[in-house]
Amino acid sequence: xxxxxxxxxxxxTILRGGILLAIGGAASxxxxxxxxxxxxxxxVTPGARLAAVLAHRDAAARVGRAALAxxxxxxxxxxxxxxxxxSVPDLDAALRNGSDDDVRxxxxxxxxxxxxxxxxxxxxIDGWVVARSEARACALIALA
Amino acid sequence: MIDxxxxxxxxxxxxxxxxxxxxxxxxxxxxxxxxxxxxxxxxLESGGLEFETAVNDLxxxxxxxxxxxxxDTARLRYFGGSSNHWGGVCRPLEPIDFEARxxxxxxxxxxxxxxxxxxxxxxxxxxxxxxxxWDLARWSRVSRYPVWPFAPDDPxxxxxxxxxxxxxxxxxxxxxxxxxxxxxxxxxxHANAISIDTEASSRHVERIRVATLEGNKFTVxxxxxxxxxxxxxxxxxLLASDGVRPDGVGNDHGLVGRYFMEHPRFRAGMIVPADPxxxxxxxxxxxxxxxxxxxxxxxxxxxxxxERLTDVQIRLNPIYDPAIQAALDAPVxxxxxxxxxxxxxxxKIGNAIGEVGKDLTVLSADLMxxxxxxxxxGPLAVPLPDVVDEVIRRAGTGNVxxxxxxxxxxxxxxxxxxxxxxxxxxxxxxxxRIEQTPNPDSRVSLTDHRDALGMRQIQLDWRFTDLExxxxxxxxxxxxxxxxxxGLGRLxxxxxxxxxxxxDDLAGGWHHMGxxxxxxxxxxxxxxxxxxxxxxxxxxxxxxSVFTTAGSGTPTMTVxxxxxxxxxxxxxxxx
Numbered sequence: 001x002x003x004x005x006x007x008x009x010x011x012x013t014i015l016r017g018g019i020l021l022a023i024g025g026a027a028s029x030x031x032x033x034x035x036x037x038x039x040x041x042x043x044v045t046p047g048a049r050l051a052a053v054l055a056h057r058d059a060a061a062r063v064g065r066a067a068l069a070x071x072x073x074x075x076x077x078x079x080x081x082x083x084x085x086x087s088v089p090d091l092d093a094a095l096r097n098g099s100d101d102d103v104r105x106x107x108x109x110x111x112x113x114x115x116x117x118x119x120x121x122x123x124x125i126d127g128w129v130v131a132r133s134e135a136r137a138c139a140l141i142a143l144a
Numbered sequence: 145m146i147d148x149x150x151x152x153x154x155x156x157x158x159x160x161x162x163x164x165x166x167x168x169x170x171x172x173x174x175x176x177x178x179x180x181x182x183x184x185x186x187x188l189e190s191g192g193l194e195f196e197t198a199v200n201d202l203x204x205x206x207x208x209x210x211x212x213x214x215x216d217t218a219r220l221r222y223f224g225g226s227s228n229h230w231g232g233v234c235r236p237l238e239p240i241d242f243e244a245r246x247x248x249x250x251x252x253x254x255x256x257x258x259x260x261x262x263x264x265x266x267x268x269x270x271x272x273x274x275x276x277x278w279d280l281a282r283w284s285r286v287s288r289y290p291v292w293p294f295a296p297d298d299p300x301x302x303x304x305x306x307x308x309x310x311x312x313x314x315x316x317x318x319x320x321x322x323x324x325x326x327x328x329x330x331x332x333x334h335a336n337a338i339s340i341d342t343e344a345s346s347r348h349v350e351r352i353r354v355a356t357l358e359g360n361k362f363t364v365x366x367x368x369x370x371x372x373x374x375x376x377x378x379x380x381x382l383l384a385s386d387g388v389r390p391d392g393v394g395n396d397h398g399l400v401g402r403y404f405m406e407h408p409r410f411r412a413g414m415i416v417p418a419d420p421x422x423x424x425x426x427x428x429x430x431x432x433x434x435x436x437x438x439x440x441x442x443x444x445x446x447x448x449x450x451e452r453l454t455d456v457q458i459r460l461n462p463i464y465d466p467a468i469q470a471a472l473d474a475p476v477x478x479x480x481x482x483x484x485x486x487x488x489x490x491x492k493i494g495n496a497i498g499e500v501g502k503d504l505t506v507l508s509a510d511l512m513x514x515x516x517x518x519x520x521x522g523p524l525a526v527p528l529p530d531v532v533d534e535v536i537r538r539a540g541t542g543n544v545x546x547x548x549x550x551x552x553x554x555x556x557x558x559x560x561x562x563x564x565x566x567x568x569x570x571x572x573x574x575x576x577r578i579e580q581t582p583n584p585d586s587r588v589s590l591t592d593h594r595d596a597l598g599m600r601q602i603q604l605d606w607r608f609t610d611l612e613x614x615x616x617x618x619x620x621x622x623x624x625x626x627x628x629x630x631g632l633g634r635l636x637x638x639x640x641x642x643x644x645x646x647x648d649d650l651a652g653g654w655h656h657m658g659x660x661x662x663x664x665x666x667x668x669x670x671x672x673x674x675x676x677x678x679x680x681x682x683x684x685x686x687x688x689s690v691f692t693t694a695g696s697g698t699p700t701m702t703v704x705x706x707x708x709x710x711x712x713x714x715x716x717x718x719x
Contacts, residue, residue: 115629118299122625127413127636129624 046081046095047144050137053100057141064142067135072123077143084136107137146324149335149356156362160186161718163352163366165337166373168225169700170686172315173270173707179326186364188335191222198357202595205602212606218654219374224316232308233698234271235278236264240445241695247452250582253692254664254673263705271701272308274434280304286432289425299447299622307436338599340385340393349683355597368714372686375656379588380602394677397667401588401659405580405694406652413574413620417633420568427460443619453615455579455696463571576616579696581609588659610643655699660689675710686710
């Protein structure tokens with residue numbers, strides 16, 4: 001792991017972007033919902049879908065930019081999505097055919113699992129201790 | 145008896161069965177234990193009954209290596225020693241602290257926690273505690289604050305320390321009269337041991353040479369000498385006693401003064417709680433009637449073994465929104481806190497009155513949103529003294545309910561809300577206290593500068609290994625992961641990974657340990673398991689200088705426990 005380096009985002013950002021991203025569910029005041037479940041490659045990218053599902057997308061994007069700069073996550077959208085789908089069971093299906101709650105639940109389960117393992121799934125971004133899956137999700141939003 | 149060495153004729157030779165050098169926590173504990181026995185005891189105390197600048201100046205010395213407190217501020221030279229500025233935090237060392245851990249070089253005491261278990265309850269009493277118990281479940285039941293919900297197999301756990309009431313922390317406050325009344329124990333004030341003189345073989349202490357700042361010098365001859373001057377002065381006197389061996393007494397293997405350990409502390413991170421009403425009251429000082437508690441977070445033993453880390457304490461400190469903090473800093477809130485304190489003191493008189501505090505806590509939580517509005521809208525109102533008096537008066541008659549409306553009209557509940565950990569948190573900053581790794585290069589040595597008595601002064605070279613920094617960071621990562629997992633919040637590590645760089649606020653805990661470490665092998669320790677200096681048949685050491693490793697907890701109670709154990713040993717030896 002690397003050190004914190006210069007501060008790139010505030011604790012408000014991590015609160016709104018990181019925590020609410022991860023907490024999901026009813027506790028998260030979802031800013032918007034997806035109006036249609038369009039397949040990827042047409043109108044909605046995975047990042048855009050994630051951004052639509054999650055509250056405080058601007059904050060999440062800032063976390064994502066820091067994650068990209070840290071080198072702890074893949075740098076392009078395809079690789080990020082591949083890494084995310086590989087590490088988050090049910091996310092692919094949730095993004096393609098599930099509800100917003102399904103997407104959040106898949107991320108939430110992955111986050112908890114990564115945190116519980118205390119292993120490579122836990123990284124530090126700008127000093128903040130985050131799950132790699134949520135860092136990838138934020139990075140996708142940043143690239144969307 | 146308490147006497148003053150300035151009145152002793154020059155060149156006198158005092159005799160005793162036991163001479164204790166140092167009238168601090170260890171020395172007083174030993175004197176108290178031996179009071180009334182058949183053994184004649186002399187305690188040599190450098191200072192008087194109160195602080196004296198000229199005496200304390202004898203502690204001056206140089207700092208090299210990591211920054212540290214000025215040495216004449218890090219200790220106190222008068223009867224009671226550093227117990228006179230003791231923080232009062234007590235918790236026994238953990239069993240793991242005594243173990244040899246292959247990832248911590250130099251770890252492994254020759255004794256176990258079980259060897260001290262018979263002494264800790266008495267040590268707790270001597271330290272000033274009412275209950276010798278540190279069981280989290282026991283104390284969480286009587287606390288009004290929740291313990292953070294970690295599971296038994298999580299790497300982080302909550303633990304609880306007890307804090308001695310500030311009114312009785314200084315040992316002389318409780319033991320001076322007993323020492324004065326003891327006909328077989330004499331404290332010689334203003335008596336500075338300046339040399340431990342051994343026979344030519346250096347295997348037996350012949351006498352202690354003593355000097356006062358007023359100029360008279362005398363000697364003490366004793367069957368047994370106990371060095372109990374603290375972790376810096378114990379090493380200093382041994383090194384300075386170079387009349388027979390140039391490297392000093394007990395220093396055949398060059399270990400005296402090495403392995404200096406502290407409990408490094410600094411701000412290392414912060415938490416943003418998911419819910420600003422996350423309660424951290426359990427992790428602050430709290431009076432539960434029979435004890436004052438302070439909780440903190442630490443690694444579990446299993447995690448420490450798995451991760452191969454030293455122990456790290458994490459203490460939680462609230463960060464409030466600036467508007468709230470400004471309100472809390474206002475004098476009016478001090479008045480609210482005074483109310484809580486007064487109720488707390490009253491509660492010691494009767495349980496019924498004590499319920500007032502709990503009721504107020506519940507009320508303050510219920511009124512939280514109202515408080516927020518008030519705080520956001522301007523300064524808090526003053527809890528009028530007559531209202532406070534009325535509350536206490538009515539509570540004293542059992543009419544608690546009648547007292548409550550008075551407080552609704554008053555804003556004291558805002559202060560109580562903060563005391564209950566109920567005010568919304570903007571964040572929590574994390575202070576850490578680390579178990580320092582034994583390091584032979586972290587050491588006390590002597591300079592060529594001399595004090596007013598002609599003794600060479602100390603040079604302290606405080607150093608760490610790479611393990612301390614790694615332990616802090618990894619512990620915070622584990623805590624951060626647990627917080628994220630449970631949805632409690634998120635943690636930011638605020639220190640860098642460079643094992644050689646340390647935050648500007650790096651400090652110690654005024655705990656001086658390890659400089660005459662305990663080990664059964666004379667090539668690896670200065671004293672053996674009985675605290676006897678290797679190779680010298682009548683010289684013993686009491687105090688934290690004998691600690692082989694330091695744990696992360698405060699040392700005072702263990703110092704006392706070791707002193708009591710030493711007394712038992714000497715009773716067997718001396719009959």
